[in-house]
Amino acid sequence: MKKITLKLFRYNPETDTKPHYDTYKLEVEPTDRVLDLLEKVKGYEDGTLSFRRSCAHGVCGSCAMRVNGENKLACKTLIQDIKSSKITVEPILGMPVLKDMIVDMEPFFDNYKKVMPYFINDDPKPEKEHIQSIEEQERFDDTAKCILCGACTTSCPSFWANDEYVGPAAIVNAHRFIFDSRDQGAAERLQILNDQFGVYRCRTIFNCTLACPREIEITKAIGEVKKAIATGSLD
Amino acid sequence: MTSRKVAKRGFNLDYVMWLFMRLSALAMYAVGLTGLTAALVMGARTQTDLSTLVRWTFFQNPSHVFSSDIVVLDNFINQFWQIMQITMVFFGVTHGLNGLRIVVEDFMGSTIWRTLWRGFIFFAWIFITLVAIYVVLAS
Numbered sequence: 001m002k003k004i005t006l007k008l009f010r011y012n013p014e015t016d017t018k019p020h021y022d023t024y025k026l027e028v029e030p031t032d033r034v035l036d037l038l039e040k041v042k043g044y045e046d047g048t049l050s051f052r053r054s055c056a057h058g059v060c061g062s063c064a065m066r067v068n069g070e071n072k073l074a075c076k077t078l079i080q081d082i083k084s085s086k087i088t089v090e091p092i093l094g095m096p097v098l099k100d101m102i103v104d105m106e107p108f109f110d111n112y113k114k115v116m117p118y119f120i121n122d123d124p125k126p127e128k129e130h131i132q133s134i135e136e137q138e139r140f141d142d143t144a145k146c147i148l149c150g151a152c153t154t155s156c157p158s159f160w161a162n163d164e165y166v167g168p169a170a171i172v173n174a175h176r177f178i179f180d181s182r183d184q185g186a187a188e189r190l191q192i193l194n195d196q197f198g199v200y201r202c203r204t205i206f207n208c209t210l211a212c213p214r215e216i217e218i219t220k221a222i223g224e225v226k227k228a229i230a231t232g233s234l235d
Numbered sequence: 236m237t238s239r240k241v242a243k244r245g246f247n248l249d250y251v252m253w254l255f256m257r258l259s260a261l262a263m264y265a266v267g268l269t270g271l272t273a274a275l276v277m278g279a280r281t282q283t284d285l286s287t288l289v290r291w292t293f294f295q296n297p298s299h300v301f302s303s304d305i306v307v308l309d310n311f312i313n314q315f316w317q318i319m320q321i322t323m324v325f326f327g328v329t330h331g332l333n334g335l336r337i338v339v340e341d342f343m344g345s346t347i348w349r350t351l352w353r354g355f356i357f358f359a360w361i362f363i364t365l366v367a368i369y370v371v372l373a374s
Contacts, residue, residue: 161341162341185239194247195247196248196249200253
């Protein structure tokens with residue numbers, strides 16, 4: 001067992017005029033996750049603590065939060081991987097805080113919807129399925145891993161500065177369809193992203209790539225979209 | 236792969252400037268290295284100091300090196316080097332002021348200050364470029 005100090009961001013708009021931090025001393029296993037600590041506090045210390053969680057296995061993308069200043073999924077962050085015995089957990093930046101770790105994700109999903117993140121194909125339906133080679137599938141394999149946790153977009157200084165920027169997550173999901181050989185909406189998506197609030201807001205800072213819990217090469221994907229706009233080619 | 240057709244859009248400043256920033260950076264390297272190489276070939280390698288070499292690299296103007304011992308100034312007094320200087324000035328000023336425009340676009344939001352800054356940057360770009368070209372041609 002290891003003794004740690006857990007410092008949690010707290011804000012309840014019904015009772016608090018401004019946010020504050022609560023501190024808890026806990027004994028934890030090195031293999032515990034930050035999500036386990038939050039569950040422990042909520043279950044045994046303060047039932048009003050609010051945070052999103054669902055699958056607890058790094059798939060649903062609900063529990064993105066800042067752990068010691070870095071965007072992480074609470075369910076994938078082991079205590080043994082955090083070097084300090086002091087752990088600070090705060091909500092992700094750039095979105096309005098609703099309560100404690102819960103932020104309003106509507107602006108994030110509004111930007112996501114702008115890039116038409118769905119399959120477009122006007123051809124008659126094939127008898128069985130749309131055939132695709134392994135190489136064609138690998139073209140967008142990396143960006144198809146996105147779980148829409150928002151860790152990338154909320155780590156991006158360009159998004160913090162101006163939330164009209166669609167953000168890395170939206171571009172990643174556009175990339176997933178733009179480079180899908182079965183899809184026919186690439187030109188429309190490229191035109192949407194060929195805008196001052198599209199790919200040109202990316203300053204190649206790489207925060208998004210570092211923050212992604214799925215290890216998607218986000219900056220590379222954004223670069224590929226920029227190249228597709230500049231050359232007019234998807235090769 | 237087939238794709239739905241979309242209507243072509245008109246002039247897109249952000250796209251043009253995104254391309255310009257990359258190409259102008261490469262162009263400035265080319266102009267600078269050309270000036271540096273020419274200066275070395277024309278005798279600077281044994282007759283001048285670092286600061287003079289830097290001036291020749293970035294602004295190949297003979298009036299900048301009158302105080303040095305260089306005896307090959309005549310080689311720099313011709314139209315080719317004036318064109319090189321004007322190219323460097325144009326790329327440098329446009330590249331730098333577009334960087335400032337990007338900062339303003341990022342941090343000003345949709346306010347009157349953004350409009351004022353855009354206007355200021357545009358006129359500063361025109362003014363600095365014209366003054367620099369005058370200096371190059373008149374020196």
